[in-house]
Structures are given as structure tokens and as C-alpha cells.
Amino acid sequence: MDIFSILGLIGGLALFLYGMELMGDSLKKLAGGKLESILARLTSNRFKGFLLGFIVTAIIQSSSATTVMLVGFVNSGLMHLGQTISIIMGANIGTTVTSWLLSTADIQGTATIMKLLKPESFTPILAAIGLLMSMTAKNDRKKNIGAIMIGFAVLMFGMETMSGSVEGLRDNAAFTSVLTAFSNPIMGIIAGTLFTAIIQSSSASIGVLQALSLTCVIPYSTAIPVILGQNIGTTITPIISSLSGNTESKRVAIACLYIKMIGVVIVAGVFYLLNSLIGFEFMNMRATAFNIAIIHTLFNIVSTVILMPFCSLIEKLTVKSIKSNKQEKTDIFDTLDERFLSVPAFAVEKCKDLVGGMSKISLEAFEKSIGLIDNYDLSVFREIEELEAMVDKYEDKTSTYLVKIAANNMSATDSKIVTELLHCVGDIERISDHSLNIAKAAKEIDDKNVSFSPKAKEDINIIISAVTEILNITSQALINDDLELAKKVEPLEQVIDRLKRKIKNGHISRLRNGDCTMELGFILSDLLTNFERISDHCSNIAVCLIEINHDSMETHEYLNRLKSGEIKEFADMYEEYKAQYYME
Helix, strand or coil, X not given: CCHHHHHHHHHHHHHHHHHHHHHHHHHHHHHCCHHHHHHHHXXXXXXXXXXXXXXXXXXXXXXHHHHHHHHHHHHCCCCCHHHHHHHHHHHHHHCCHHHHHHHHHHCCCCCHHHHHHCHHHHHHHHHHHHHHHHHHCCCHHHHHHHHHHHHHHHHHHHHHHHHHHCHHHHHCHHHHHHHHHHCCHHHHHHHHHHHHHHHCCHHHHHHHHHHHHHHCCCEHHHHHHHHHHHHHHCCHHHHHHHCCCXXXXXXXXXXXXXXXXXXXXXXXXXXXXXXXXXXXXXXXXXXXXXXXXXXXXXXXXXXXXHHHHHHHHHHHHHHHHCCCCCCCCCCHHHHCCHHHHHCHHHHHHHHHHHXXXXXXXXXXXXXXXXXXXXXXXXHHHHHHHHHHHHHHHHHHHHHHHHHHHHCCCCCHHHHHHHHHHHHHHHHHHHHHHHHHHHHHHHHHHHHHCCCCCHHHHHHHXXXXXXXXXXXXXXXXXXXXXXXXXXXXXXXXXXXXXXXXXXXXXXXXXXXXXXXXXXXXXXXXXXXHHHHHHHHHXXXXXXXXXXXXXXXXXXXXXXXXXXXXXXXXXXXXXXXXXXXXXXXX
């Protein structure tokens, strides 16, 4: 084998792997994280789990990617070990779809229809259409479809390049002797395992075998054990991924290994026993790319049928193999697993969930703090401090993870959501800070043993009601991405500003009449400032939601348009809130 053939083989493999990665990444973007979300939630029984594993893997074209996601789910507490076993079995069959796509390269015939079905006839057209869509499409969906077409074309071109580079090996005695060595079941399984472990993709290694079969005589006696080994080798990816995870995630990786190894032992044992007794005549015949796809699929179907009834036993075996660490504790932030970064859309969904939870904690801190104004309780004050510290932790963890997501190649939609969340987490954190400030003002009232006049209490209760409503509206708008709710925030924020001014003016009048004191005036000013700041941060969040959904970040321009009276809807809502929170 000369140097040019070697370079051609390496170049073809590189193109093949790049095309597979491009196609897989684009398929993930097209799915938008929805498949992974469904996978994490809808696994109530083994048959449903099997079906979901099959569908997800058939779509994203990688059982390794699916099992790595499962490792992440279990590591973050979204799933438990028992749910993953049937999903892994479904993924094993789903991954065979790629080999069937590649088997089209083996189509023979001189008829026009047969020529058109061969990849070299239609992949250039696919590549041209895909390139055109990627360059001209304005929405993510069409761009991703274009990228999928390009990825498939590159993958098939890589396969053709590999086949062409090894064409001279057909009559090479040294290469033939290597193939003969792999006819030994043990040697073939080891070779298939090692090669797949190196490139970390059974689909890719099966594709290489199919490419070799197009120009070289690869007998069934060689193809079968190599395929069996390739199925074991693909488990290296989840094993590596689980090394940084907890005990449960390691068990998922080992379960994946056990499923493949037990399947190989049973299928190989029965097959080679029958071969020794009967002597299968086809073993020395040439295996085509189509035949390789059949063998790969049959192995996974047969092993799944055999092992599916024993999911519980596999789970027990896995648990016994990996002892639990009793000191391990689950954490809400475990959902920000770095394994999910390979599927940015799903990682973004996890961040959205956490930001929603963060907003609820800030709302709880505010509700507790306003309760202290009339009825101070030290234990509640301590709870507010803990809530504020928790929100700080949310901001730190979520912001860091969002920056990591932003470093990945993702869709324009996901990019907008990441920008939105990065803007919002800071405002939510500041809301919890102001809630703690309100609690501190309540503590000062209790420490100094002073109280507001009945009129001041009435006014404070009105602005508290308004701030409570704006917080609830903002939280719901953020969690549900509800733009109609978000539009209600700014008019209410303007009413809160108006209430603050009226309460201050009322205090000055009471101060002149001797109905209030300067000391209480300072406390009242602190409370009003924090109420206003909370409403300002709610406004920031709402305007961010609206502007990002309109592909803009011109927040000042938007606010100026609102306040200028250009938008009648705003004026109507402002009047409604002004009447609702009327103050004499």
C-alpha cells in the first residue's frame, strides 16, 4: 500500500467523520432540544423508553450521543438507572439507520433509475441545494436542513474517497493476510472494538468497513466478528463521559457496556457453535455494504429481543458492579451538566428552568420581606437572607453555564434566548437584594420601636400591592415567554413611580403637620427606593423579553416610544393600573 493510498484513506476518513458530525449537529439543532426533553421526561415504562431511544438515535444518528445524554440525565437527577436500560437498547437499533444510508453506495445496475439511486449521482445535487439553502435561508430550520444535506454529501464523498484509495488492495497479498487474521472470531472482535474505540463511533467504523467492502473482498468470516467488536467499541464514549460523573452516571455507562458485551457473547456463541456443527457456506463469500448493514441491524435486534426481558437483572448486575457512594448528594445545579453542551438547545432549556426557579425564589423573598414591615420575626429575616444567598448562587452558576453555551455553535433562536437569560439573571439577583434591603428596613422599625401613621400604612400597602403584582407578572412572563404579559409590566412600573412620588409628597405634608417624624421619613424613603428599584428591574426583564423576540436590543428606544404616547395600548393599560392603585 503506497503513501498516496494511505493519505487518500486518511483524507476520506476525515471527510467521512466531518460529514457525519455536521449532519448530526444539524439534526440536533433542527430538533431544537425537544427530543432530549421528551427523552428525559417520558420514560414511564421500558417499551416506551425503547421506542424513544430508537427514535431519538435514528434522528440524531448517534447512539454514543444518546448514551452520553443519558449519563448526563442520570448525573443531574433527571432520570434513574432503570429508565436508561431500555432506552440504550432502543438506541442500539436506532444507530443502524446510518449503515442503511451508507449501503446505497452498493447499488448496482446500468438502468437509468438504478444510476440515479447511486450516491455519486444525487449527492452533488444535495450538496448544491444544501449550500444554497445554508447561504440564502433566513430562518434556522431551512439553514439546518441545508447543513444536513451538505453533511450527508460530504459523508458519502468521504466514503467514496476511502473506497477509491484502497481499490489497489484487492489483490494485495499482505492485506489479504490481515483480513484472514481477522476471520478468527477473537481477533476480529478485538480489532473492531479497538478501531471503534479510537474513532468513538460505531456508525463511522461500520461506514469504513462498508467503504472497504465496495472495492475489496471482505468475506463474511471477517465482517461478522469485526461488526460484533464495533458494537462493543462504541461504549467507550459514554464510559469516558461518565468518569467525571457520580455513581449513577457511571452505572449507566457500565450498563451500556454490559448490554453490548452480553449480546456479543450470546450471539457470537450461538452463531459460531452452529457454524462449527453445520458449516455455513456463505462465510467465505464476499460481504457487500448492504450485507454489512443487515448484519449490524440483525445483531442489535436479536440481542435486544434476548435482553429486553432481563432489564431488571442488568440493572442489578450494574449496581453490584459499581458500589454506591453514600456521601454523594444531588444538587439542583447538577442539571447544568457539561455533557448537555453538545446539545445547546437542551442546555438552554435547562437554564430556562433554573432562571424560572430563580425568579420564584426572588418573589418569595419579597413576599416574606413585606410581611416583616408590620410583624417583624427574626427567623423569617434569616430565611430571607438564605433566599438571597441562594439567588446569588443561582446567578453565579447559571451565568457561568450560559457563557459556556454561548461558546458553542448554536442556532440564532438559541443565541437569542442565551442573550435574554444573561440579561435577566442579573436583574433577578438585584430584586432579591432589594427584598433583603426591605427586610433590613423592617428590622430597623422593630429595633427603634417606631410605627407609621395609619395614612402612611395605607399608602405603603397600596404600593406593596402594585409591586407584588408587577413581580408576579414579570415572573410568569419570563417562565412562559409570554409577551402579552411582558407588555403589562412597563405601564405598571410607571404607576409605581407615580405612587412613590405621591407617597413622598404625602409624607412631607404629614411632616409639616407633625403627624410623622424625620426618623420614619428616612425608613420610608428606603422602602420606597427599594420598591421602585424592584419595579425597574422588572421593567428591564420585560423589555428584554419583548426586544429580543423582535430581534432587537434597543431597549431605550422602545421605552422612549412607550413614554411618548406612540403606543395606545400602553396608555390604556397605564390608565387602568392608575385607577386600580388609586391614591388620594
